[in-house]
């Protein structure tokens with residue numbers, strides 16, 4: 041028997057502002073859900089950390105989200121999805137649904153990109169884990185994945201937003217020969233939708249840029265619908281944001297996406 045009900049919140053976590061891109065898409069599709077978001081800004085960037093470190097952070101955050109009574113925990117970070125999804129799922133057990141940001145994209149590629157050459161950019165953790173390639177190779181439908189780690193991008197987005205520093209980094213990373221001849225490019229880091237326009241411009245809009253935010257949000261909605269767990273009766277949905285370290289970037293982006301309706305709180309998970 042399930043231990044959770046429709047009126048419990050959805051928990052979402054990332055190393056910082058990246059997961060807000062997914063949270064924003066989710067709130068548009070499921071406006072009556074209560075949301076609890078944890079940004080592990082004290083450990084940002086995750087992409088450089090060891091698998092063991094990301095696993096330890098993720099378990100502790102999942103524990104917090106369970107304490108907050110979440111019915112579903114969405115790992116809104118590719119690096120943590122790659123390093124810690126199986127472990128978090130095992131830890132959470134039947135207490136909540138656990139989802140990642142990778143599987144919905146694999147399903148999208150399976151359904152629409154047969155025999156295509158698909159590029160992928162993400163953190164070193166995500167790219168080196170080879171998780172996308174392993175899952176796509178299992179589909180056996182002619183998709184060829186080529187990937188390149190664009191490690192400094194997430195930190196630069198946290199620090200500078202979408203300014204000219206990003207242009208220089210894109211010039212450096214995207215000219216890499218491993219990314220030649222793609223039909224589409226997956227933004228395999230939840231921070232990258234912030235600079236989606238710059239990436240599309242870099243390719244003169246000639247290749248398709250896959251921003252997973254919508255795809256992931258749709259997958260969460262479908263899962264909740266299937267289990268009869270969508271909250272449809274909530275007249276005043278709440279959005280609570282916790283950060284392990286207060287940053288201006290987090291506060292500004294959370295307000296930009298969610299306006300005045302949010303509460304932002306420093307949660308000293310590591311003190």
Ligand code: DGL
Nearest residue numbers: 058085086087118119230
């Ligand atoms: N947004 C994250 C991801 O999708 C993490 C970026 C980072 O902290 O390095 O991988």
